[in-house]
Amino acid sequence: MAFSAVKGQTQIKIRLAAEAQRRGSGAYMLTGPEGTGKRMLAEEFAKALMCPDAGSDGACGVCPNCKYFDNFTTPDVTRVYEPSDTKNVKVDFIKDRVVAESYLKPQFARTKTFIIDFDYLGEESQNALLKSLEEPRKDVVFILTSSNTDAVLDTVMSRVTEIKLDTYSEDELEEIVRLNFPDLEEEKVKSAVYNSGRIPGKAIELAREDSGVSIRHEINKIMTAMPGSSYIDVLEDFCEVLTGFKDDSKIIASSILLFLDDAARLINYPGCRRINNELDREAIENFVAVNKHITTLKLGRCTDAVKAFTRALEVNANFDAAASAMLLRIHEELKK
Ligand SMILES: [Zn+2]
Numbered sequence: 090m091a092f093s094a095v096k097g098q099t100q101i102k103i104r105l106a107a108e109a110q111r112r113g114s115g116a117y118m119l120t121g122p123e124g125t126g127k128r129m130l131a132e133e134f135a136k137a138l139m140c141p142d143a144g145s146d147g148a149c150g151v152c153p154n155c156k157y158f159d160n161f162t163t164p165d166v167t168r169v170y171e172p173s174d175t176k177n178v179k180v181d182f183i184k185d186r187v188v189a190e191s192y193l194k195p196q197f198a199r200t201k202t203f204i205i206d207f208d209y210l211g212e213e214s215q216n217a218l219l220k221s222l223e224e225p226r227k228d229v230v231f232i233l234t235s236s237n238t239d240a241v242l243d244t245v246m247s248r249v250t251e252i253k254l255d256t257y258s259e260d261e262l263e264e265i266v267r268l269n270f271p272d273l274e275e276e277k278v279k280s281a282v283y284n285s286g287r288i289p290g291k292a293i294e295l296a297r298e299d300s301g302v303s304i305r306h307e308i309n310k311i312m313t314a315m316p317g318s319s320y321i322d323v324l325e326d327f328c329e330v331l332t333g334f335k336d337d338s339k340i341i342a343s344s345i346l347l348f349l350d351d352a353a354r355l356i357n358y359p360g361c362r363r364i365n366n367e368l369d370r371e372a373i374e375n376f377v378a379v380n381k382h383i384t385t386l387k388l389g390r391c392t393d394a395v396k397a398f399t400r401a402l403e404v405n406a407n408f409d410a411a412a413s414a415m416l417l418r419i420h421e422e423l424k425k
Pocket residue numbers: 140141142143148149150151152153154155
């Protein structure tokens with residue numbers, strides 16, 4: 090990966106690549122709203138600083154330094170991102186792992202780099218960094234990011250070179266969404282971009298929700314077809330569909346549960362006003378109407394099968410095995 094793998098931000102990428110080639114020391118602060126790609130740019134910039142063959146597109150991607158960087162095994166890059174246990178990074182961590190380290194020479198690369206997300210730094214930690222930011226060693230670079238510069242001390246801002254991220258064009262946003270969701274329909278790509286406020290992270294989130302809707306639709310098709318299907322249909326065709334959504338196993342499970350819930354409601358209250366899958370209402374109503382043998386008791390046992398599937402995946406069971414076991418149990422309950 091190099092700068093060209095990051096979409097948009099053309100001027101900033103040119104600038105960062107040039108700074109990396111120049112190998113000057115210093116402190117940079119990438120700023121812009123959450124979801125604008127600051128961290129990706131910070132990572133690419135750090136990688137370019139590590140790479141002895143960095144060019145106008147940043148790191149070469151193939152040299153040992155690039156490999157170490159990609160494997161998170163270089164001692165010359167320190168990342169300070171969101172802590173797992175507390176709201177903010179502890180000041181002792183900043184003192185020991187950043188301030189103290191920043192006085193040491195890099196071990197393999199020509200530059201030692203610290204990437205620090207200031208969104209997780211309290212005032213005390215920011216103060217602890219002041220001296221290091223002001224006079225870094227000639228082979229040390231600080232790459233800071235912030236989505237809210239109001240929370241950054243003025244004394245910090247005055248010591249860093251601020252690089253404000255540009256807004257993204259609609260074309261760039263569409264490209265980003267397509268890259269992440271290659272199968273998403275054109276219309277949904279456009280709507281995700283339109284509602285994103287020009288923030289790529291938001292566009293991706295919206296596209297993910299939309300792709301969730303399409304998983305639900307596919308699941309509903311399988312479920313309505315289940316009673317009339319054969320054992321082979323289940324093991325071959327239905328399993329294949331689920332495998333295609335493997336990375337979204339939670340959406341698979343919740344979609345089946347929502348379907349079962351809708352079917353139970355329509356059995357108990359025919360024509361009931363609000364169901365989970367309004368978009369597929371006709372198909373589900375038909376499913377209930379033509380399959381009089383399906384009772385809420387049977388649907389309840391199908392729910393148990395979905396819960397077993399979720400539990401199996403939690404303990405890292407093989408996806409295909411867990412999915413086929415679930416589908417076969419559901420088939421057993423719903424078949425004619
Ligand atoms: Zn390289």
